Amino acid sequence: MSGWTTIWVLIAAVAAGSGTWFATPKGPNQVLIRSSTLLTLTCCYVMWAIVYLAQLHPMIKPTRSDVRFLDE
Incomplete structure (x- = not known):
């Protein structure tokens, strides 16, 4: 598990965005279809990358609450 996964995705x-850009049929809704598809791909990628990287490098170290310490 590394940060390279985010680059590959x-x-x-x-x-996928490039394929959509060139595969969109000509017509009055061409700009709407392109914009919607590219915006959807961008939002999905950003959300996935944030969640993936947050799990890969957590800011707070997880601690178990069910473990007894020997000091007590």
């Missing part, structure tokens, strides 16, 4: 998201 970013490359996949950019490839």
